[in-house]
Amino acid sequence: MNALHDEPDAVLDVLGIGFGPSNLALAIAVEEHNAQAAPENRIRAGFLERQPSFGWHRGMLIEDATMQVSFLKDLVTMRNPTSDFSFLCFLRERGRMVDFLNAKTLFPLRIEFHEYFEWAAARVAHLVDYSDEVVSVDPVTGPDGEVRWLDVVSRVPGEPGRTVTRRARNISVAVGLEPHLPPETALSDRIWHNSELVPRVRELNASGGGDAVGRVLVLGAGQSGAEALDYLHRSFPEAEICAIFAKYGYTPADDSPFANRIFDPEAVDVYFRSTPEVKQSLVDYHRSTNYSVVDMDLIESLYATMYREKVQGRERLQLRNVSRIRDVRGFDDHLEVTVEYLPTGEREVISADLLVHATGYRPRDLDTLLGRTAKLCLRDDKDAVRVGRDHRVELTPDVTAGIYLQGATEHTHGLTSTLLSTTAVRSGEILESLIAHRASDLAVSAG
Ligand SMILES: Cc1cc2nc3c(=O)[nH]c(=O)nc-3n(C[C@H](O)[C@H](O)[C@H](O)COP(=O)(O)OP(=O)(O)OC[C@H]3O[C@@H](n4cnc5c(N)ncnc54)[C@H](O)[C@@H]3O)c2cc1C
Numbered sequence: 001m002n003a004l005h006d007e008p009d010a011v012l013d014v015l016g017i018g019f020g021p022s023n024l025a026l027a028i029a030v031e032e033h034n035a036q037a038a039p040e041n042r043i044r045a046g047f048l049e050r051q052p053s054f055g056w057h058r059g060m061l062i063e064d065a066t067m068q069v070s071f072l073k074d075l076v077t078m079r080n081p082t083s084d085f086s087f088l089c090f091l092r093e094r095g096r097m098v099d100f101l102n103a104k105t106l107f108p109l110r111i112e113f114h115e116y117f118e119w120a121a122a123r124v125a126h127l128v129d130y131s132d133e134v135v136s137v138d139p140v141t142g143p144d145g146e147v148r149w150l151d152v153v154s155r156v157p158g159e160p161g162r163t164v165t166r167r168a169r170n171i172s173v174a175v176g177l178e179p180h181l182p183p184e185t186a187l188s189d190r191i192w193h194n195s196e197l198v199p200r201v202r203e204l205n206a207s208g209g210g211d212a213v214g215r216v217l218v219l220g221a222g223q224s225g226a227e228a229l230d231y232l233h234r235s236f237p238e239a240e241i242c243a244i245f246a247k248y249g250y251t252p253a254d255d256s257p258f259a260n261r262i263f264d265p266e267a268v269d270v271y272f273r274s275t276p277e278v279k280q281s282l283v284d285y286h287r288s289t290n291y292s293v294v295d296m297d298l299i300e301s302l303y304a305t306m307y308r309e310k311v312q313g314r315e316r317l318q319l320r321n322v323s324r325i326r327d328v329r330g331f332d333d334h335l336e337v338t339v340e341y342l343p344t345g346e347r348e349v350i351s352a353d354l355l356v357h358a359t360g361y362r363p364r365d366l367d368t369l370l371g372r373t374a375k376l377c378l379r380d381d382k383d384a385v386r387v388g389r390d391h392r393v394e395l396t397p398d399v400t401a402g403i404y405l406q407g408a409t410e411h412t413h414g415l416t417s418t419l420l421s422t423t424a425v426r427s428g429e430i431l432e433s434l435i436a437h438r439a440s441d442l443a444v445s446a447g
Contacts, residue, residue, distance in 0.1 A: 015168035019049030022174035022406040025427035050133035054121035131157040136371030170402035177361035220358030221245035253293035263421035271414035390433035
């Protein structure tokens, strides 16, 4: 049944906004619950995604890039190890189980995990509308004065100005992160964010423009910056590829076993219970598990390439460390980028064909997305939205509708929030909360 189409006017129990891995995991949890629940206990769910089809960071699907999380932290296994939505079941269906085993790794290729996500998304396609961008969420008041429902308003693709509204008891907001750029940066054919790297390079090479690329600058010292450097170096075999960053060298990602426990489901409980000071210190201590760090293998491989080129006398891979970009000027056929060497303040204007910003991602602005509904969310003393352990936003007392947040909860649920580590477990927690709230709503209306 397609809850979004078969009964378009029916109120949904939960409407997911965004259909990346977080809400995909929730869709599967709902599907598995419904498969064994009595009809009256089934959850009526739907999901809206603005992309035309499922896509997980497509712009960074570099052929040989691997996952930074074990395949056992897939969409389901940590919640339900017997689920047939697991990565292993996907491998079995593709006839690759034994071959994957022989590769002796916990970390599949990113392109393979994307294929797994697509396979899982296709199996719950009846719950999703693609090409559907949510623009606002309006509170709807019942006869008793309580805000009981939320009207989710989205754009109709190809029909400017026309919108469609769907009503739900709860929404699950999982809209992910958006590319971050330095202030006043304007993207162009020569200035990119790494989130569009792979299609941009393919396009350029397909049009023959790749042969004319003589120098590319890559700004940033994190995983995406290092991956972009490596990929560009291979993609433009005649060009100089130069990394620019303020650090002295790349910092390795801490994926050692004890530090990795910060991504355990139990660590979410510890973080959630902590005072703001302890929360901050946990993030500071363990920042190097995720932020501005690079996998050691990639660091070593980049260094080996640089050294080999030094030996060979043709240094295509270059590094401008302890440096910052101060100015970028675009001309018809090139860019002029002013780079400052921080220890001396010396500035140099470098001519380049392309500049790639690997400058990270930031949470999307929820207030804009939620519109009038944002005013119903309670805030802490830093103006951050207050969120319960069950990922349900704390709302003003006159609201019985629910908002679940996935991703934008680092301040309440810790470092795993934006990652895949606890996606499966979190979707189970949200499902349990939805079921519990529905039961108490029914008890109130019966009483
Ligand atoms: C290149 C890259 C590699 C990564 N690799 C890993 C990894 O190996 N391990 C790990 O743990 N984490 C990794 N991450 C972190 C990443 O955040 C998670 O993997 C994952 O994407 C989080 O899933 P999500 O569903 O919360 O968000 P997203 O995957 O960002 O999905 C959000 C979805 O919401 C949609 N959307 C946004 N706004 C709207 C709207 N208004 N209406 C409708 N739809 C909307 C977007 O189109 C998108 O499809 C990586 C991140 C990047 C950028």
